[in-house]
């Protein structure tokens with residue numbers, strides 16, 4: 001008989017996983033403590049923006065295979081339980097807050113049938129899976145626990161779940177591996193690499209991958225700083241080094257750096273955990289990665305000040321982009337929004353535009369001004385900052401925009417605009433890591 005699945009936590013990861021597993025033909029129940037989210041998802045409405053997931057969710061709800069509830073007893077029928085709750089940065093330090101992970105395992109424990117498998121997907125500090133196994137051995141001794149980290153990128157969540165570039169499973173027993181092979185059979189059939197690991201290695205794979213990506217971005221942003229000092233051009237440098245297949249071109253886009261719900265918090269939690277384990281020195285470089293990343297935001301503000309004035313109180317600055325990356329409405333730790341807020345705090349009149357992120361951005365920074373229309377945002381501006389590389393910003397006509405601003409100053413925080421085109425239209429064009 002086909003396995004039945006439960007997904008605990010229906011945020012970004014959980015909602016995606018639940019809809020994708022249902023699309024593979026499984027009966028799936030999603031459980032969350034947030035009644036509003038559950039009500040929305042049950043109607044087939046996605047509480048956030050993710051290309052393709054909206055239609056998939058609706059389709060799966062209509063198929064009858066996928067349901068959502070706030071009632072944890074609904075997991076009683078399921079054989080495999082995926083833990084997909086958040087592990088945010090703690091309020092009082094760098095470490096990850098495990099409250100939700102522990103609470104969700106405790107909440108399902110009384111309903112676990114014999115031989116069921118709990119599968120952690122949340123990003124956790126190494127050692128968490130073992131700790132949860134011990135928690136379960138007391139409350140549900142006939143259940144097993146495995147760890148199966150996810151690597152999904154916002155904007156590609158469905159594709160990354162259904163066609164991942166690898167599946168990593170941390171297991172203690174052969175049976176747990178067999179069950180996971182059954183769940184992922186159709187994905188394995190696509191020749192997806194399958195990696196069996198022990199629990200700590202599976203947990204580490206996720207944070208190691210994110211640390212590597214963060215390092216790659218901060219590396220190129222460090223090169224951008226050197227290019228600025230030496231009169232070079234980081235975009236040419238990145239292109240040139242990327243042709244070496246050992247380096248590669250991806251994640252070498254210099255600019256205002258990384259943000260979002262994963263990379264910043266994951267590298268900080270990883271440092272905190274390494275210190276607890278007595279391996280602090282091994283990850284000290286990540287502190288530098290974090291600092292380079294935050295410095296990129298400051299460098300944009302420095303460019304604005306050096307072009308306009310130290311005192312920004314008389315200036316209107318239009319910020320294009322609020323989300324941490326395009327094709328997402330996520331503003332968590334968004335470099336764009338951070339820069340907007342800092343300029344606002346410095347006294348500038350800041351108007352922010354974003355194609356999808358205005359509402360979440362307004363919730364975070366209610367004192368900023370938001371504009372739904374790009375032209376209304378830039379009208380009479382003394383400077384335009386291009387901070388999230390939405391496609392529509394590359395389609396802006398520098399001639400037309402030049403006729404409605406007060407001063408033709410544009411700063412490309414993502415190195416994605418056509419410098420020659422903007423300069424030909426009379427703009428002062430600055431970009432991070434490019435000097436001429």
Ligand code: UDX
Nearest residue numbers: 151152153154217251252253257258259260262324325
């Ligand atoms: C990331 C990981 O890629 C994913 O595997 C993991 O599961 C979750 O964290 P995501 O947060 O969706 O995914 O964003 P990602 O596409 O990795 O981008 C992260 C940040 O880096 C964005 O702010 C982006 O603008 C920035 N970035 C990315 C750069 O500044 N330069 C680059 O070259 C690439």
